[in-house]
Amino acid sequence: MSKNLDAVIYGEKVIENGEIVMEGNYPKQRSMKIGRLITTDDGKQFMYINQLPAGKMAAEWDGKVNFYESKYDDNNQAPNRGGMP
Helix, strand or coil, X not given: CCEEEEEEEEEXXXXXXXXXXXXXXXXXXXXXXXXXXXXXXXXXXXXXXCCCCCHHHHHHCCCCCEEEECCCCXXXXXXXXXXXX
16 A cells, blocks of 8 residues: 655745744644655655745745655545544
């Protein structure tokens, strides 16, 4: 079974009312999902890019891509947490 990870990039820190917004011990940053890292059954990996940053986000991006477990399945559906399907 193949495994998919979300590909996410980060921009500048989020500032509200002159203060940096914190998430726990870390400053909150703008983020953008740009695609997915896919690992096939035979262990090969490839990255599917469906968008790239433009404008201010592109100027802030340092070129690094982070990969996280997806919050959604392959059809972009959130997991069913009970109740209506």
